[in-house]
Amino acid sequence: MHKVLKAILIIVLFIGFFEAGLLSSYTIVTSQVPDVKGLIDLQIDTINGIFSSDNLNNVVIQDPTPLNVSNKQELATALQNETGVDGIDYDNLTIGTYDSKDNDQINLNITAYGYSSSSSTSSSSIVISAKPDYKILATATANMTNEGEFKVNIDSLKINSILKIYNSASENTSNSTSDNLSQ
Numbered sequence: 001m002h003k004v005l006k007a008i009l010i011i012v013l014f015i016g017f018f019e020a021g022l023l024s025s026y027t028i029v030t031s032q033v034p035d036v037k038g039l040i041d042l043q044i045d046t047i048n049g050i051f052s053s054d055n056l057n058n059v060v061i062q063d064p065t066p067l068n069v070s071n072k073q074e075l076a077t078a079l080q081n082e083t084g085v086d087g088i089d090y091d092n093l094t095i096g097t098y099d100s101k102d103n104d105q106i107n108l109n110i111t112a113y114g115y116s117s118s119s120s121t122s123s124s125s126i127v128i129s130a131k132p133d134y135k136i137l138a139t140a141t142a143n144m145t146n147e148g149e150f151k152v153n154i155d156s157l158k159i160n161s162i163l164k165i166y167n168s169a170s171e172n173t174s175n176s177t178s179d180n181l182s183q
Contacts, residue, residue, distance in 0.1 A: 064096030064109055069142060070149040076112070078154045083136055083162055085114030092132075095152075097142075108152065110138040114162075135163040 019040075026034040069075065072095075076088040092113050099106035113132035140157045142150040 064098055065101065067095045067097050067101070067106075067108065067142070067150060069095055070145060070147070070151045071154075072152075074154060075110070075140075075152045075157075078157055079110070079112050079136060079138065079159075080114070082138075082157060082159050083114060083134070085134055085136070085162075086117055087115040088136075089113040089115070089132055101150075104144045106142055106150070108140045108142050110136075110140060110157075112136040112138070113165075132165055135165055137161045137163070
């Protein structure tokens, strides 16, 4: 019983010090008296939002549904123009959705790989190369066409992030290091 009370006391003290730190930092940053009830309600709402069953079921359990679109070439060109890369890997352009395909308009998650310098002689937006330089994450909406296919609304395209991929130099270093360690 003594250990249980000790654990509860430690948890209560931790929460108390956390709240005191939150209130004092709020006062320092804003130079105003903090709204204690508002800050506590904000914390409770945030925690409830993170651990709600709807949020956990939709994000943690469900994988995005792959989707084929009718204007993939146009999407690749738009991604190239928006991001400023020299080319988009058309074969690895993936489009998925968490929405139901029964809807007329759905939200898309787009993952593409871009190249900073084209290794092909063509000046098209499709570049086939061994190693991409960038990973592009974007969102857009798509509408159902009369033919039953989805067409990406290019005007809704939004670039979320462009990540630099470190290629050959880091791969060669890591491979040679692991080869030396295994001998």
